[in-house]
Amino acid sequence: MADVINLTHISVNFDGQAAISDLSLKVAPHEILVLVGESGGGKTTILRTVSGLVQPTNGHITVNGLALNATNLRQIRLNMGYVLQQISLFPNMTIGQNLTLLPEIKHQPKKQTQQLIQTLMAAAQLPLAYLSQYPSELSGGEQQRVGIIRAFLGRPALILMDEPFSALDPVSREQLQDLTLAIHHRFHTTILFVTHDMNEALKMGQRIGVVKDGRILQLGTPDDLVRRPSDPYVQTLFKGSEARKTDNIYIRRLLLADFGQSQPYPNLPIVTVTGDTPLAACYAHLAAQQQLAITQNGQILGYLDGPSVWRFLAAKAQA
Numbered sequence: 055m056a057d058v059i060n061l062t063h064i065s066v067n068f069d070g071q072a073a074i075s076d077l078s079l080k081v082a083p084h085e086i087l088v089l090v091g092e093s094g095g096g097k098t099t100i101l102r103t104v105s106g107l108v109q110p111t112n113g114h115i116t117v118n119g120l121a122l123n124a125t126n127l128r129q130i131r132l133n134m135g136y137v138l139q140q141i142s143l144f145p146n147m148t149i150g151q152n153l154t155l156l157p158e159i160k161h162q163p164k165k166q167t168q169q170l171i172q173t174l175m176a177a178a179q180l181p182l183a184y185l186s187q188y189p190s191e192l193s194g195g196e197q198q199r200v201g202i203i204r205a206f207l208g209r210p211a212l213i214l215m216d217e218p219f220s221a222l223d224p225v226s227r228e229q230l231q232d233l234t235l236a237i238h239h240r241f242h243t244t245i246l247f248v249t250h251d252m253n254e255a256l257k258m259g260q261r262i263g264v265v266k267d268g269r270i271l272q273l274g275t276p277d278d279l280v281r282r283p284s285d286p287y288v289q290t291l292f293k294g295s296e297a298r299k300t301d302n303i304y305i306r307r308l309l310l311a312d313f314g315q316s317q318p319y320p321n322l323p324i325v326t327v328t329g330d331t332p333l334a335a336c337y338a339h340l341a342a343q344q345q346l347a348i349t350q351n352g353q354i355l356g357y358l359d360g361p362s363v364w365r366f367l368a369a370k371a372q373a
């Protein structure tokens with residue numbers, strides 16, 4: 055299948071200063087690719103270039119196989135969802151009107167849209183009574199949930215998310231991350247996600263690109279970045295060398311440190327391993343999007359998925 059985003063040798067200058075320098079990046083169908091890095095590195099500019107808001111000085115962009123240019127821009131944008139840090143619901147429309155706007159423009163069948171709204175509102179733990187209320191009547195976290203539902207509801211090929219949860223408290227943030235992953239699991243919509251938070255990157259990204267000074271220093275799986283950093287900056291961000299020392303610890307220690315959970319993760323294939331299996335022996339399963347059921351004397355002690363292990367490695371390295 056063709057790449058959803060293909061940036062080829064993109065450069066962007068602002069007032070003669072390079073914000074993006076000769077950057078190439080491909081985002082494959084169905085994947086969640088996270089761009090992570092410090093402020094000012096160029097993450098938002100990459101996103102704005104993909105959405106056509108910023109014109110590259112050099113280079114070529116295709117989105118869903120179409121060259122990004124003035125002729126194709128409307129068609130490309132109709133097939134793109136956005137979730138930004140600042141909540142962007144229309145204040146003078148009800149939640150229901152906000153949600154149905156794009157599906158109506160795209161002539162999606164009404165009945166199907168209503169069914170999807172009900173399913174997604176339930177997944178987001180939002181009462182259906184909210185559909186007739188206005189955004190100002192909901193909390194910030196609730197409005198952002200609606201923003202996520204709205205982005206998926208138009209069934210776009212691509213969703214751009216720019217620091218979508220940065221303004222929220224840690225609990226809401228975690229809930230919205232889980233909601234996004236759950237809806238992604240259902241629709242497999244390609245997502246390009248920007249954050250400056252390493253833990254968020256490790257949780258959300260199937261691949262992660264580390265952005266600094268307008269370049270991608272390393273692009274790889276969470277496992278690659280934590281355990282095989284190719285650059286000192288990446289190593290500092292993810293403290294990979296420290297993490298390597300933890301490879302031999304027994305997997306059940308992660309459960310004792312509360313990184314797993316007592317119930318299986320929904321929709322991930324389960325591989326059973328004993329509690330005294332070294333962490334290093336589990337990476338291949340986790341990288342293949344399997345979850346581990348940890349057993350001792352034939353009893354299941356708990357479950358671990360890839361993101362919980364990457365979080366453990368990052369936390370251990372920073373301790």
Ligand SMILES: Nc1ncnc2c1ncn2[C@@H]1O[C@H](COP(=O)(O)OP(=O)(O)OP(=O)(O)O)[C@@H](O)[C@H]1O
Pocket residue numbers: 068069073091092093094095096097098099100250
């Ligand atoms: N419209 C603009 N005009 C001039 N300079 C800009 C503009 N947009 C971005 N820049 C500059 O480009 C560089 C990259 O900015 P960008 O916002 O893409 O970084 P970022 O990694 O997303 O940072 P943050 O996490 O703070 O949003 C910065 O030096 C910024 O000042």
